[in-house]
Amino acid sequence: MRNTQAQILLVEDNPMDVILTLDAFHEAKLNNNINVARDGEEALDYIFGKGDFANRIKFPMPSLILLDLKMPGIDGFEVLRQIKNTENLKRIPVIILTSSKEEGDLALSYDIGANSYLVKPVNFNGFIDVVKKIDDYWFTLNIGAPIEK
Amino acid sequence: MNSLHDLFMLMFTLSQMQDKGKIMKLFQESITELFNPMQFFYTEQKEINAIYSEEITIRNNSLGYISSTTEPTPETKSLLQNAIQMLAILLDRLNIEDELQEKANTLEIVTQKQLSEIKNYIDELEKARLASLNLIEDLKDEISERKKAEEKIIALNQTLEHRVFERTNQLQLANKELESFSYSISHDLRAPLRAIYGFSQILASRHRDSLNEEGQKYMDYVVDASIRMEQLINDLLNYSRLGRTSLSLRPISLKEVIDSVYSDYKSDLEDLGGSFEMKNNFPSIEGDESLLHQIFSNLIGNAIKYRRIDTPLEIQIQGEELPDGYLLKVIDNGIGIAENHYEKIFNVFQRLHNEKTYPGTGIGLANVKKAVSLLGGMIYVESKVNSGSTFFIKFTQ
Numbered sequence: 001m002r003n004t005q006a007q008i009l010l011v012e013d014n015p016m017d018v019i020l021t022l023d024a025f026h027e028a029k030l031n032n033n034i035n036v037a038r039d040g041e042e043a044l045d046y047i048f049g050k051g052d053f054a055n056r057i058k059f060p061m062p063s064l065i066l067l068d069l070k071m072p073g074i075d076g077f078e079v080l081r082q083i084k085n086t087e088n089l090k091r092i093p094v095i096i097l098t099s100s101k102e103e104g105d106l107a108l109s110y111d112i113g114a115n116s117y118l119v120k121p122v123n124f125n126g127f128i129d130v131v132k133k134i135d136d137y138w139f140t141l142n143i144g145a146p147i148e149k
Numbered sequence: 150m151n152s153l154h155d156l157f158m159l160m161f162t163l164s165q166m167q168d169k170g171k172i173m174k175l176f177q178e179s180i181t182e183l184f185n186p187m188q189f190f191y192t193e194q195k196e197i198n199a200i201y202s203e204e205i206t207i208r209n210n211s212l213g214y215i216s217s218t219t220e221p222t223p224e225t226k227s228l229l230q231n232a233i234q235m236l237a238i239l240l241d242r243l244n245i246e247d248e249l250q251e252k253a254n255t256l257e258i259v260t261q262k263q264l265s266e267i268k269n270y271i272d273e274l275e276k277a278r279l280a281s282l283n284l285i286e287d288l289k290d291e292i293s294e295r296k297k298a299e300e301k302i303i304a305l306n307q308t309l310e311h312r313v314f315e316r317t318n319q320l321q322l323a324n325k326e327l328e329s330f331s332y333s334i335s336h337d338l339r340a341p342l343r344a345i346y347g348f349s350q351i352l353a354s355r356h357r358d359s360l361n362e363e364g365q366k367y368m369d370y371v372v373d374a375s376i377r378m379e380q381l382i383n384d385l386l387n388y389s390r391l392g393r394t395s396l397s398l399r400p401i402s403l404k405e406v407i408d409s410v411y412s413d414y415k416s417d418l419e420d421l422g423g424s425f426e427m428k429n430n431f432p433s434i435e436g437d438e439s440l441l442h443q444i445f446s447n448l449i450g451n452a453i454k455y456r457r458i459d460t461p462l463e464i465q466i467q468g469e470e471l472p473d474g475y476l477l478k479v480i481d482n483g484i485g486i487a488e489n490h491y492e493k494i495f496n497v498f499q500r501l502h503n504e505k506t507y508p509g510t511g512i513g514l515a516n517v518k519k520a521v522s523l524l525g526g527m528i529y530v531e532s533k534v535n536s537g538s539t540f541f542i543k544f545t546q
Contacts, residue, residue, distance in 0.1 A: 016344040023351065099339050122339060122379045124347035 009062035040074025084113035091145035346375035384512035403431035423462030452481035
């Protein structure tokens with residue numbers, strides 16, 4: 001029994017990682033609606049509903065954000081900071097999904113307010129498991145924040 | 150009579166003379182002249198044929214005889230005797246003078262000789278003094294040379310120390326850069342590896358049927374290689390990460406660390422019927438807990454991995470106090486290591502056996518060595534093939 005609307009925003013600049021992530025969600029047979037932002041700027045535009053993204057039918061507000069840290073231009077930390085510093089956005093759970101397990105990145109992410117931190121597995125089958133667990137935890141087990149009107 | 154006066158004059162004249170022979174001759178001639186027609190002659194020995202002789206004696210020594218062929222008158226005798234006495238005195242005086250002169254000469258000679266010796270001695274002393282002055286000068290020169298040389302050595306030492314300091318700094322910097330490099334390389338390699346691994350996995354499973362047997366086999370190889378590459382990158386990442394975060398050095402109980410590692414491997418050891426023994430008391434040492442944990446975990450894990458098939462595994466941990474620190478020994482009865490490999494095994498990705506028999510990337514001991522040196526210690530191994538190995542870790546406090 002799902003607790004939360006499964007609306008995911010994936011913020012990832014590496015196109016191959018995008019394909020693999022979407023493939024994993026597909027393989028996990030999860031009924032999620034996933035949108036992709038290809039860099040930090042696009043992510044912020046999506047979340048703040050700028051330009052085309054104002055269309056909330058086509059581009060619904062995410063109930064979960066999967067956020068890569070290392071991106072050119074506006075990086076993941078900046079995106080995270082803006083989300084967590086904005087009143088009607090900061091309740092959205094943000095899972096950092098990155099290749100780095102550096103202590104510095106961990107500390108900063110949690111300091112800014114990340115809800116969770118995952119390292120991208122190299123093993124694809126492993127990644128399918130991770131994705132299933134994300135779905136299980138965040139959409140079934142976890143009780144999400146009330147949606148502000 | 151004039152004879153007395155003439156005699157005095159004669160004596161006076163004679164007293165001025167030095168030559169005894171001439172004196173005697175003149176005396177004899179003058180006496181003859183004075184007491185003319187008496188003839189006197191001088192002989193050294195008493196002449197038997199002489200009518201009259203007067204001996205000339207000086208201090209009981211006979212100097213000869215004044216003799217005449219005729220008997221002189223008593224006056225003449227008396228005068229003659231007086232004259233002879235005076236002559237004797239004169240001659241004596243001359244003898245004495247001669248003696249004195251001779252003595253003086255001898256003395257002069259001796260004195261001269263001694264003076265000459267003294268002078269020689271003085272010359273020798275002077276030479277020696279000059280020589281020693283020269284020696285002192287030479288020594289002074291040598292001392293100042295030595296001092297200069299010493300100063301040079303000190304300056305050189307300082308330069309060397311400075312260079313060593315600089316070089317050490319450079320090496321440390323280079324090391325840090327290398328670590329940064331291997332970290333970012335292994336980090337950046339993961340992204341393409343994810344793609345290779347991920348897509349080949351999908352091909353190998355989801356699209357397996359569209360491949361023929363060879364295609365399937367090759368696809369599986371690609372997947373295997375990707376798995377291997379992930380291991381290598383992870384290990385390299387870990388290795389370069391070791392010591393990147395600053396160490397937190399504090400007193401750590403070695404016994405607690407070893408116990409903790411043992412509990413990780415306890416069930417494996419039980420399954421294998423292996424034994425684990427900790428001998429001696431283990432002290433607390435200044436260390437970093439996670440590094441120490443990694444060290445023991447690797448060594449004990451290796452002991453289990455490289456065990457002999459035919460013999461039950463025995464692992465022993467020993468500790469020994471040293472005057473300058475502490476020595477740890479991790480002893481096993483495993484397959485052992487050949488002597489020519491003792492140094493090699495601590496290299497990154499160094500393996501002695503093929504991957505099928507003993508899995509792993511060969512990073513374990515490199516990690517241990519790095520962790521040990523980060524804690525200020527050193528590690529070395531002694532082993533016998535088919536008998537067992539002992540890993541020594543020496544911590545200097």
